[in-house]
Amino acid sequence: MLRIFLTFLLFFCLSSISNARTINWLAHDFAPYYILNGQYQHQGRDESIISLLEKQLPNITFNRMLIPSGKVIQELSNTSNNACALSLYKNDYRKEHIYFTEESSTTGLSPSIAMHKKLAKALNIAESKEVSLLNLIQDKKLTLGVSMSRSYGQEIDTLINSTPNIDLVIRPTRDSLASLTYMLNLKRIDILLGYPSEHYYLAKSMHFEENLTQRPLNESPALSYGFIGCTKNEQGAKDIAILNEQLKVIKKTQAYNDLLMRWLPEDLRPLLKSRINSTK
Template identity: 30%
Template sequence: MLHLLFFIAVFFMSSVCHAEDTAARGENTITWMLADFPPLRIISGPFAGQGPSDMILELMRRELPEFDHKTVAANVARTVEEIKNGKQVLTIGLIPTPERNEIVLFSLPCALAPPVALIVRQEDLSKYPATVSLGSFVKTDTLGISLSRSYGAAVDAALRQIMPDDNVFIDSSDKLFENLAKMLLLKRIDGVLGFPFEAMFNARTSQSADRIAIIPITETGQYVIGRIAAPKTEWGRKMISRVNEILLRHRPEPSYRQAFERWLPPANVPDFNRIYDAQFLEQQ
């Protein structure tokens, strides 16, 4: 009988210790959910791992060595849903919106991008004015956008006015631009919203730079700021506090800024640096 009681006690203590160890490992795990978003996040090809989001991910891994860091490829909709459900998930470069502010904790700014533009086929460029209104565009042509992606407050507001519309195609893949760019060249859609540098990166790597044109849109003119996002939980609050400490120390460093600069057209670099110093580093 004593042997049986001893065995039960040992088994119980082992189970408790195992459960506590499992819980501790879970508490110390960060799952980074990231979309394939070159050149901000480059998953494959000769430039794999060289995007600004890749730099930030490596920075966080280096500065938070006590955590087990895992990465998962996911579109924005899935990532936001996991954060909403309180999972121990972080993502890089998410753009705040009124809806997201209800369910997401945001860090200080971590990413800066030039204004969104309309990308069309070069052969169709003469059809359009020098600056295009999205509302006018979808009256005659099909626009491609990515599911749950934010294009900045002004453009998001314009899209809400337009949708739902049969001339707006929504791509749900985890590739925020590449699939839509292919559809554009195949003439399945007539225009794609995106950052100019992501359009040019995609065009160069797919040998199609001479087949696309970039047109400014009337609904935007401001640079877009992205942040690291976490769930509205105690774990999320602790992570955002740690992340902010890291960003405050590293964003002023030349290497952080240069991770973005290297993908910009040279003509855009002076304006980028002006916004970086005046707004990006100062904004809370």
Template identity: 25%
Template sequence: MKKIMIRVFKILLIISLLQLILFASDMKTITWEFANEPPTSFEKNGKYVGFGIEIIKDIQNKMPQYKHQLRMVGNYKRLVKELKYGSLTCAINLFKTKERLEYMYFSKVPIFFSFDLQIVLRKTTFEELGKPKKISLKQLLNMKNLKFGTSFGRTYSKNIRNILKEYEGNSNIFSYAQSNVASSLLKMLVRNRFDYMFLYPEEAFYLSKNIDKANDLVTVPIEETGSFSHTWAVCSKNEDGQIVANNITTILEELRKEKKYMNYYVNVISKNLHSYYKKHFENTYLKIYEQ
């Protein structure tokens, strides 16, 4: 009798293992793609790290019905192309534009809520401009003697997009297809390849510790922007992508209520910004919902 029971147990175990194998083989794989953009997402010591990667992992843990793989694609031009043609590709930290809505499904709540762009320039340029507390981007772009460096394929908030479109084709605007978006451009700024660029406060906080001559640079708020901007999670525009994007929305609605979610960003900005950010996170960000 005991031998029979052991045989039955072994048979049931084999059947269970076969079912698990068959289930796993039927699971669809989500490819999570991201730009090389410290401190949000980047590679360090052979591992993908950054607060954006942590959020992706939190989402993945809530979606056990899928297999998941991470892939760093370098810059935003490549990332957008992969989303457009990928079978089931998702990404984080993208602004919503009319063009992108044609080939991406967006989460209905934003994934990131961050301080808006600032202008970064060398101290000498800052002093020549009179040490302004804020800078008009339009005014800078009208100064033909100053060169503006930007990342090819990277998209910004609506106000910034409209201004850049207005000045599209200007001879003093230079776009670079760099793999490490902010870091590469910042090094070029230090080497006088151009005179100013965009940078987010979290990028400035991180890169100031890792770039030579960072003390020779100054960040200044842009007159034409607000205090904050928000970006979204996106997926390929097909049936599977729509299902996953909807799942991400549901997951984010719960995850964003957790204290650690807010702290992912708080931990990469300077302390003087913490209380201001926390207030707007709770009063503004958590209420944003777009169909």
């Protein structure tokens, strides 16, 4: 009898090990999506959404892997790996090499410009009012700061690259947006291009939030969507299927919606909420 019990116990243990599941999540040092240290450590938007998914899937081990942000797509495209990443942009080229969820994992406002509150007042730009980037850099002759090798969408990228005689400051460093935010506060540039949550987090962490404000751009789409991407192999297909279903669950929760708003300034939260509601 004891031998039968031990045989059954061994079979159960081996079955549990063989059925054990792990999803390797690629994370990178990119606030406010992943915040690895400092006052707001582990309060990043994307890392917090991964934690919501983890609670929904208690039988799957979530393993976080820290890599440079520029290596995420390369790692996911390597079919000998098994990994997933949150909040990725989908395009035809990436879909050839990576599996993506149908459900979006994040929804946010598209690129905006940050500026001094005094400049916004001088230009008579009301809070949350959309402005034309072309008008600001071509007609108003404002100096624009941008991060090198970063895409802001086809229309804005084309505008920046093809508009003649504009005053452009480009920073190539790893912390280029932080460096440009510092320059903006010192009025070495007039306006700074980035995403609303990034502007807000950097201004807040640098204690510049009382000086700076931001405005949405009418050259940007209403919303910016991110998706979960996983390695394009057998394991990745299984992971994508599970994660896609769990996204449907967490997106109905207040906790998820609160995370989308976490790193937005108060005046832009109603705009994001109204734009999300208009797509439902």
